Amino acid sequence: DIQMTQSPSTLSASVGDRVTITCRASQSISLSLAWYQQKPGEAPKLLIYKASTLRSGVPSRFSGSGSGTEFSLTISSLQPDDFATYYCHQYNSYSNTFGQGTKVEVK
Amino acid sequence: EVQLVQSGAEVKKPGESLRISCKGSGYRFTSYWIIWVRQMPGKGLEWMGSVDPTDSYTTVSPSFEGHVTISVDKSINTAYLQWGSLKASDSAMYFCARNDIQGEIVSTILPWGQGTLVTVSS
Numbered sequence: 595d596i597q598m599t600q601s602p603s604t605l606s607a608s609v610g611d612r613v614t615i616t617c618r619a620s621q622s623i624s625l626s627l628a629w630y631q632q633k634p635g636e637a638p639k640l641l642i643y644k645a646s647t648l649r650s651g652v653p654s655r656f657s658g659s660g661s662g663t664e665f666s667l668t669i670s671s672l673q674p675d676d677f678a679t680y681y682c683h684q685y686n687s688y689s690n691t692f693g694q695g696t697k698v699e700v701k
Numbered sequence: 702e703v704q705l706v707q708s709g710a711e712v713k714k715p716g717e718s719l720r721i722s723c724k725g726s727g728y729r730f731t732s733y734w735i736i737w738v739r740q741m742p743g744k745g746l747e748w749m750g751s752v753d754p755t756d757s758y759t760t761v762s763p764s765f766e767g768h769v770t771i772s773v774d775k776s777i778n779t780a781y782l783q784w785g786s787l788k789a790s791d792s793a794m795y796f797c798a799r800n801d802i803q804g805e806i807v808s809t810i811l812p813w814g815q816g817t818l819v820t821v822s823s
Contacts, residue, residue, distance in 0.1 A: 595763075628809045630746075637796055637813035638746065649811075681746055685807040689762060690736065690748035 596620050600682055600693030606701040611672045615696045617682035619663045626686035629658055629667045632695075633678045641680075642667065672698070703727040705735075705797050705814035712820045713787050720783035721817045723797030730778040731755045734800040736810065737771060737782045741793040749795075751806065752780055760806070787821045794818050 597620040607613050617627065625645040630638035640649050642658040645665055655670045669676055677700060682693040708722040723735065737749040750761035754773045761771060773780045780797055794816045802808035 626807075630810075632746075637798075637816055638810075639813075640801075640809055640811045643801075643809040683746075683810065685809060688760060688806055690751075690807055690810075692738075692746040692748065695745040 595689055596623060596684055596687050596691050598682055598684055598691045598693040600696055602696060603694060604697045604699060606699050607672050608701045609672055609674060611701075613669045613672055613698060615667045615680055615682075615698075617660075617665045617667075617693050619665070619684055619686075622662045623684045623686035625661055626684055627658075627660070627665050628683045628685065629656075630681045630683060631676075631678045632681065638681060669698075703799070703812055705799060705812060707795075707797055707814040707817045710818040710820070712822070714823055715787055715789055715821055717787050717821075718783070718785050719787055719819065720781050721795060721819070723780045723782075723814050725778045725780070725799065728799075731775050732803045734804075734806055734808075735773065735780040736798050736800065737769075737780075738796040738798060739765075739793050740796065740816075746796075749782070751800075753806070754778075754780065787819075789821050789823075792819060792821045 599618045627645045629642040632638040646658045679695050679697045731754045736751040739747045749765045750771045752759045752771045754775045759771045770783045796816045798810045798813040800808040801811040
């Protein structure tokens with residue numbers, strides 16, 4: 595099975611900061627990577643798919659990059675609504691795998 | 702509107718059985734795989750398994766194989782997750798979700814159900 599290693603597990607930041615979360619796959623997954631945002635008590639929401647394609651309606655301050663085994667999610671200027679937990683998700687193999695999650699908290 | 706609506710919260714005792722449901726609407730139910738995801742309290746997302754509503758073919762994570770059963774009744778656009786004998790460690794939020802790409806066994810996941818909270822306690 596493909597393992598996804600996400601870092602950091604917690605990120606303390608302030609409004610306006612640029613933040614980056616990384617995700618590493620145990621083997622190449624090409625571009626088959628998505629990023630989700632989850633807030634407490636809610637289901638995850640899709641932000642980015644195919645590693646770098648922004649889902650319609652998602653603010654442009656979110657961006658994704660990478661291919662193969664190394665990926666990243668960047669929020670260019672953190673907004674109050676962005677404090678949440680973020681997960682990467684590989685969908686290259688026949689089994690889905692999620693990263694461990696990164697909680698973005700107020701510094 | 703494409704949506705998945707899950708059954709309500711459950712409180713059970715260890716050893717009891719349980720089946721929770723996930724009803725799809727707003728799309729052709731048999732065209733998209735349904736997946737189940739566990740989220741234990743304060744923890745991350747874990748893929749449990751997936752089912753093809755066309756023929757009920759399932760694939761289950763080794764971590765859950767033998768402990769849960771995933772099924773579907775396409776006549777009522779509903780998928781199920783069931784346990785034969787619950788443990789306290791099964792206490793978690795369970796999400797159903799739909800693959801975003803028609804006919805694909807894996808893809809981005811969209812939409813998600815609202816979640817079903819299962820509490821197992823003596």
